[in-house]
Amino acid sequence: MHCVRDCPLATKIWRAIRFVLPTSFFVPADFGSWIAMFHGFGLTALLATTWVVWKQRCRFYFAGDLREVHRVVREVHSLWEVIRHTHPSTTSARQVRLVQWQFPREGYVALNTDGSSLGNLGMSGFGVWLGTVMKFGCLALLATLV
Structure with missing residues (x-):
């Protein structure tokens, strides 16, 4: 200092x-x-x-x-x-948007995915969550491929 x-x-x-x-x-x-x-x-x-x-x-x-x-x-x-x-300052207010997972309609299955490379031109990865939602809990399979 x-x-x-x-x-x-x-x-x-x-x-x-x-x-x-x-x-x-x-x-x-x-x-x-x-x-x-x-x-x-x-x-x-x-x-x-x-x-x-x-x-x-x-x-x-x-x-x-x-x-x-x-x-x-x-x-x-x-x-x-x-x-x-x-770096001009932005005076516009940020827009807040609620993002959340919703149950699929009956008879449908949800497949949630996520991926990222963050500017990396080499190896990248992604993840997949497959699951069945039941009244008493959740049975899930998590598979991540890198």
Whole structure:
């Protein structure tokens, strides 16, 4: 936390970026509690700014390049703009849809399947559930092919 928030240079950057900081911004001692104070674009801006502060720290310690705070702030604002333009916020409300399994009509059998490759162009798999629903329980056969 010291390197990206509490050292004198990082603190100057955080105070200069014109980001509304919570009053407890410099209090949490662990990273998880720190980022939990933000959500939405605020969280994205926090993480993007943390990245720029880290890069500045590395430039200074490994290359001796200490940039002026206003130059680092300009870099932060440029990154925020890129994020805003490449990931526009959606203002439309999400539509909630109930999805559930329903018993098949009498005389019919349900065959439920599931499959996924998640971008994997190699091996993929799928699963099949075959079953008979009875008044007193469920008799099922589960077969998974990989």
